[in-house]
Amino acid sequence: MSIRHAVLAALLEGEASGYDLAKRFDVSVANFWHASPQQLYAELPRLEAAGLISGQTVRQQGRPDKRVYRLSGQGSDELAAFVSSPSRPTAIRDDLMVKVQAAEVADSAPLIAALEERAGHAERRSALYQQLLDAMLAGRSERDYLRVADRVGPYLTCVRGRTFEQENLSWYRWTAETLQARRDSVS
Amino acid sequence: MSIRHAVLAALLEGEASGYDLAKRFDVSVANFWHASPQQLYAELPRLEAAGLISGQTVRQQGRPDKRVYRLSGQGSDELAAFVSSPSRPTAIRDDLMVKVQAAEVADSAPLIAALEERAGHAERRSALYQQLLDAMLAGRSERDYLRVADRVGPYLTCVRGRTFEQENLSWYRWTAETLQARRDSVS
DNA sequence: GCGAGCATGTAAGTCGTTACATGATTCT
DNA sequence: AGAATCATGTAACGACTTACATGCTCGC
Structure with missing residues (x-):
């Protein structure tokens, strides 16, 4: 699967920028998946191009602009299909x-x-x-x-x-x- | 690190062919690392070229020939250096x-x-x-x-x-x- | 005859890590 | 003055997965 569905699941918590998501992946999402900021910044435009999330650029004062993403209807459908798909066992890798x-x-x-x-x-x-x-x-x-x-x-x-x-x-x-x-x- | 040191550690149990190692990675080594047979077959010649293991072809009757590998002195040294090197935390990824x-x-x-x-x-x-x-x-x-x-x-x-x-x-x-x-x- | 076990590989593609790159603002 | 936070990306490399490829023997 990879990071794709983990991002969609993380966006169920609410809309977020790449930067926000990086923090979310360090705290709550870290229970079950890890992702570097670089991975997120690379993945988000791909998910948007695929129509699974929609982004909106937000102007800020005294801070860089940011792009805030939220789950689209298609993204929800994709996530639902994923939830119902089969999984294979995992082991510790350390x-x-x-x-x-x-x-x-x-x-x-x-x-x-x-x-x-x-x-x-x-x-x-x-x-x-x-x-x-x-x-x-x-x-x-x-x-x-x-x-x-x-x-x-x-x-x-x-x-x-x-x-x-x-x-x-x-x-x-x-x-x-x-x-x-x-x-x-x-x- | 990757599979490299996991293979060296697995060879501490004794010499093994790629096929043997694949089984070992499915049983005892599976506690902490997973590797597909394909990964092992690709890695073993590389480890041998690097002088960390040495292989010997064994002729068999009624079965295909096999190549049996064991840890070299250099391989032991490499493993010792690895054991003493720093590690970073892991999380579940599932x-x-x-x-x-x-x-x-x-x-x-x-x-x-x-x-x-x-x-x-x-x-x-x-x-x-x-x-x-x-x-x-x-x-x-x-x-x-x-x-x-x-x-x-x-x-x-x-x-x-x-x-x-x-x-x-x-x-x-x-x-x-x-x-x-x-x-x-x-x- | 068929499946399981023995035995080894290549090639393509996906996924992930690390290093590089930039730049403003706020806190100490 | 320097560190931390906010904010986003690219490029190169390394690691891993999946599909393809072959062929013999033994037990049922």
Whole structure:
């Protein structure tokens, strides 16, 4: 699929410029898809040419002009067709796990440091997702929210993101400790 | 990085042909990296040309000849340098999550079916990883194993894979139930 | 006879990353 | 004065997917 449908899904949150979308892909959309600003700036004109989104240039004072895009009817149809299409399984794909797999071939100190850094990242991410979830709930219970809210997609995916980062955090820590214990016992 | 270092790490398990590696990437390595056979067949000659692996053609009876590769000294060095190099965070990247995010724009029946199918996949995967873990332990406790085993990398990454698939399973089921409940309440 | 497994590749096309490039305004 | 934010793009390269291509053996 690629970025195309991820952009359409992100625009369900409301119209946005390329710059806005880049931020959205760094926060809420980051649960399930990543995209660089360059990718977005390249993709948006293509989506517009295909009629899936419509853009409007907005003049600003004291700031550069920007082009704001929103989902078109055709874009909604395309997204609906995508939602109903089959998917294939995904797996984790992570540099750091390759490094852990091969841990024995090198001094483990830098790897342990990298794991600790990642643990910090995962902790910040899971806290961020928790904040987003609380904001969506706005005081309601999850049970009620899932019954009555207009859109539950963003909530559901954000829960997956939070759990993923929590599991990352605990795995990073455990792995770092395990490797450290082995270092200690060697010396 | 790409597939390059994943292949070197996979060869730590012992020498293998392209065909063998493709299977290895489908089972144990699948915890953290995916590669198609085509990618491997293209990459192996490149790694050999770079001196990171060495290949030997093996004649077989009643079967096609094959080329078996193993890690060279240079390959080990390269892998060690990689293990000590910095990494950047990864996130989940999943079609199906994009679809859940956009669930409201389409009829949810096909999406629910897709989630249930995925749940089955996740369940099989997590059972497979559990088997691999049990095989590595070979009756020992995890605590002992992690202290005394020659290589702990494969165990550590496999644990992450198992947890990931377990969390997938429970999220797929919960998401399917939530969407189903909303279908029921609309009608 | 047919499908599954063994065994390896090429070619085309799509997708994604990184580096380069610009320029105003606001905050410290 | 320098960094961060707003705002958008191009070009080159590297990575990955999909389709095409071949052919033998073993078990059912």
